[in-house]
Amino acid sequence: MTEFGYFLSSEEHGPQALIEQARMAEQAGFTSLWISDHFHPWTAEQGQSPFVWSVIGALSEAVSLPVQTAVTCPTRRIHPVVTAQAAATSSVMLDGRFRLGVGSGEALNESVLGDEWPEAAVRLEMLEEAVQIMRRLFRGEQVSHRGRHFTVQNARLYTLPGEPVPIDVSAFGPQAAEIAGRIGDGFITMAPVPEAIERFRRSGGGTKPVAAGLKVCWALDRDEAVQTAHRLWASEQLPGELSQILPTPRHIEQANELVTPERVAEHITCGSDADAHAAALREYVDAGFDTVYVNQIGPDQQGFFDFYRTKVLPQLNGA
Template sequence: MPDFGYFLSCEEHSPAELVDQARMAEQAGFDSLWISDHYHPWNDRQGQSPFVWTVIGALSQAVSLPVETAVTCPLVRTHPAVIAQAAATSAAQLGGGRFRLGVGTGEALNEHILGTPWPEASVRLEMLEEALQIIRQLFTGEQTSHHGKHYTVENARLYTLPDEPVPIDVSAFGPQAAEVAARIGDGLITMMPDPALVERFRRGGGASKPVYGGLKVCWGTDRQEALRTAHHLWANEQLPGELPQILPTPRHFEQASELVAEDQVADSVPCGDDPDAHIEALSAFVDAGFDTVYVNQIGKDQQGFFDFYRTKVLPRLRD
């Protein structure tokens, strides 16, 4: 049976709210935490986007749960040498191997803000591989210089380090990315319960590596109201293909999301207070071979969600 974690959404909540949710997640029996790493929310209705590394520092003092970024892009907005320092410090703060660095190739929404070009997906995968080489070398604590195709590092050394190098999990949504994740990552992150993608990762070199997945739900006693909330805040989750990687602003996501109907959200987001609906959605990840499944509650009623999962969902999943 896999573990079950809670996914903290920096796009919807303030730093104080995220810390409160982490405490509630621990009390409800969740095993670990994911936290998103964004510069912008996907749309203005979500309304937040705190600096993830500051929030992780607060989490280290508030809970004893493991924490992972889901996911950080170490390519354009932030140089991989800086991400290496942030991850090493977070791991040292949390201690006991309680921090993992989740990475991916990012979105223009967050990464184009400095006016740099936004490369196509194949180039970003190439950049990610070089970035992880730099990060892992810095995790050794040795002085590092690197003159590569995409990045330059000169005489850099990390002095604050955890006892063991930080594990790095790689996000993938397609077959090529899954093969890269198997080759360069310590684990796989993906948001769909796709057994074929998991199998491709396993065959590509990830046979003994963990697979992590996540989904959104909207608990509420009125299913139709919960569905409206999910559609209002997170219709962008249903945008197809590469569109979420290339749209540059929250306003563009709002415009594109006008094409998403409520029934599209209903087909993919468990809404309401029927435990069977939530358990079925989580069990799809279990059946696909995931090691940990993270769930995020859409909207403001976090306490009701945690009470529901503590009493009606997590006990049945674990039985």
């Protein structure tokens, strides 16, 4: 049976707002939380970008839901050793209800230290090496490592949860899905594509959990919702690798000029039609995802949670 979680957007909301949304999500019947890990928002209009590990610490006291980063890049901005320490402490604070979601990252966040931003194949190679290092640390080993991309010397984590932190791998293309199957404890993506799940499972993922996220924009007026979604998340519709290689919010904003409100309306469920929202989630259920995480675009979070609690989630019970 598919479960439904809520996707906390660190790009749109400050830390206090994210904590309040987590509380509302639990009260509305969502069963778990995703939270994005960004240094920059995608655009200045979104306007926020709190440090995710501080927010997760607060979440551990505010709610009883499981939490996962969606996703952290453990290769450039933060070394995998430090990422592992942050993840292990988060898991301890959440009594084991934490999963580390990882991905190969975007220049928008990971090039802020001035390092070269490698091509996609190299980024995936770096991610695989980082996961190997973190797994050893999660087992309590003292790690010294001299690899192609990372050096570690005499590192050991002393604050660890009872079980190693699960590492789920984000993937959008075929090569990444195969790597996720080979090295991940689960699979993360954003599109309701059964072929991606099949590739993950064939590549070693087996019966491991698969999760996906989607954005919606609830508002009583559909046209208003479309305008809000376009203003805040036109970047979701950028083609190809643009969102991975552009280095600043200003560059993303320039590329967003290519995205029309009509294109946003075609790909993001907007308005207050409960059947349309339920149908969007059912696409992911039918594709075979174990958990689907929903993010409400815009400021009207309370209206969204009331709508999903009373009109949408009841349609999906037992899905």
